[in-house]
């Protein structure tokens with residue numbers, strides 16, 4: 001059995017403005033993942049630049065930072081077995097056009113630069129913990145039981 005872990009997810013400004021927060025939260029809830037933190041914020045520019053720091057040299061960096069700071073985002077932490085990988089499989093590919101139907105980006109997006117949601121990268125070990133630390137203080141992460149956990153895990 002894989003480890004239970006926490007992962008960072010964010011509904012981007014396009015998802016917020018299109019009224020998709022509920023749809024996206026609902027998918028993770030129904031999958032059996034547990035919400036342990038959530039907040040509705042406008043990302044300051046320095047935080048946006050740090051969050052997307054790996055892309056600093058790319059030509060899309062400036063547009064990406066402009067976009068992610070252009071309106072509110074809904075930042076979340078979800079917990080569950082193999083959560084980073086499971087969430088990424090639900091989110092789809094970076095480009096919605098390459099994302100299969102059934103994924104969030106494949107069902108709800110069309111364009112690479114407006115792909116609705118961010119999720120920690122399972123191919124970058126530790127990115128989940130780094131992103132959680134960047135957006136949340138320890139006391140904002142809430143420990144509790146989901147009564148259906150007995151039916152979600154063997």
Ligand code: UDP
Pocket residue numbers: 060064093094095112113114115118119121
């Ligand atoms: N992005 C973009 N143009 C590109 C590549 C990426 O606008 O050519 C944006 C896109 O919104 C993506 C984000 O930059 O979600 C971060 O890129 P990354 O490769 O980390 O993809 P992700 O982890 O979000 O799938």
